[in-house]
Amino acid sequence: MQSQIILIVITCGLATVSVASGLDKGIRILSETNLALAVVLLLFVLIVGPTVFLFQTFVQNTGAYLSDIVNKTFNLYAYEPTDWIGGWTLFYWGWWIAWSPFVGLFIARISRGRTIREFVTGVLLVPAGFTLFWMTVFGDTAIHMILVDNVQDLAQVVEADSSLALFAFLEKLPWSGVLSIVAIVMVAVFFVTSADSGALVVDLLASGGQDRTPVWQRIFWSLLMGAVAIALLLADGLTALQTATIASALPFSIILLLSLWGLFKALRLDATKRGIRYQSLTLSRPARGGQSWERRLRNMVMMPRRAHVQRFIADVVRPAFEDVADELRKQGYAVEVRESEGDGGVILEVSHGEHLDFSYAVQPQAFVRPSLTPDEAADEEERKYFRAEVHLREGGQDYDIMGWSRDAVIGDILDQYERHRHYLHMVRG
Incomplete structure (x- = not known):
């Protein structure tokens, strides 16, 4: 022993x-x-x-x-x-x-x-x-x-x-x-x-x-x-x-x-919500986030660093969140805008009481920069770039809003919120 x-x-x-x-x-x-x-x-x-x-x-x-x-x-x-x-x-x-x-x-x-x-x-x-x-x-x-x-x-x-x-x-x-x-x-x-x-x-x-x-x-x-x-x-x-x-x-x-x-049950609900994404709902977002094609191309080629994305979140995304939050509060909803822990992102949450709350977040997401030109291929150092990706309550949505205008960000929030409300209607029905 x-x-x-x-x-x-x-x-x-x-x-x-x-x-x-x-x-x-x-x-x-x-x-x-x-x-x-x-x-x-x-x-x-x-x-x-x-x-x-x-x-x-x-x-x-x-x-x-x-x-x-x-x-x-x-x-x-x-x-x-x-x-x-x-x-x-x-x-x-x-x-x-x-x-x-x-x-x-x-x-x-x-x-x-x-x-x-x-x-x-x-x-x-x-x-x-x-x-x-x-x-x-x-x-x-x-x-x-x-x-x-x-x-x-x-x-x-x-x-x-x-x-x-x-x-x-x-x-x-x-x-x-x-x-x-x-x-x-x-x-x-x-x-x-x-x-x-x-x-x-x-x-x-x-x-x-x-x-x-x-x-x-x-x-x-x-x-x-x-x-x-x-x-x-x-x-x-x-x-x-x-x-x-x-x-x-x-x-x-x-x-x-x-x-x-x-x-x-959760997988069935998730499948329902994903199906709603492809349904014909009213879209308010301007095409390509309201960017000119020259600015869009510049964002694609430059591949922003973390500081660029964080500045975009602070200067554009958070004010857009505050605008939406103020309007929803006028409609009687409990809304919170807060920073996400540790990654420099920002979250908009709309409380729906006994129903599923709405959450829309924008977070800096790191990716390995691809080598697409001879000069980039010659540089063996592995560099990272960042995307301002949208995350909902069910997870990342795999699209980047970096460079969008405030109105375009607000339009995307409203699109996602409209889908969420339709999802709640489908689940209750």
Whole structure:
């Protein structure tokens, strides 16, 4: 037990340093380092192992998984009762459902700004494909050793103590000592990244979802998690906690189903609002933002810097927002014009009480400047330019209003507000 406490203290200490440095530094560096070690170990086993056999089994294993996924999902062995499904399938289903709040919040935090397509690809498809390949490389290499190379002692070690399986497997490969060190480091970093991501999620929950929390607060939650783990270990309460965690999966699965219903409802509403964009509504915006073609071309070629966009927002956009806000207040609406946090943008918000509020924001958005002329191609320095992009409540609209007149900006606000009011009408109908 003493050695376990020492391991908890070391893991908690490293996790505290990681979570204190922030998401983009410590946590990201450790996660990328761990992924790099895993890929190196995977490629080494693939190369020194039965490579052709592994590629064949990967294709066959993937096909078998996809063809049996429906049958395996719904098969509860009602006609052939067995304890295996409870000790393996249902156990791990419950385990991961119970962990889904923590994992889901962490993935949502690091995926902010991604589209649904990017999210599904990066969170579901890529990890699932990597897991299939990882299991094939390590599992089928061991199977090949036992069945073809007749390494029977490997099977005996795994059967006696599964915790030694990886190291017993690595002993059969070249440079086993180095590989064991890499595996130990990889497992240790896995524990650290699990601890620091858990502390980050707890910190997010305790702070009401704020992105920037005090360092002492993140350190507090990380140390508290380590202290609770040690207390449970000394009180022999880990087993009871694991049982309670898995038992909580059943009621939480109902919450997940409700969340899925809410997601599909939100997607339906979003599709309705996107469809309204293409409907024939009265357009008040002057063509091309009221610019002459010479000025429009000049803006395209010059590619403004952040200072240019911020000056445009201060001199044109914000006064346009104030004009619209003053007129709406005369009509009895509660309107707020404020600066967005950290990016120099400005937001116009119209409150609609129990209905969905209207939000129109203009924010400086950075892009890498393309090399379109020989002189630009010769300049190897990567330069950025900025666009004054429009953002609504549902996200960025992918168009730039840099250089528009005040009247043109007001016209665009009214266009978007008209669509929003029509959307509210469609949703109520």
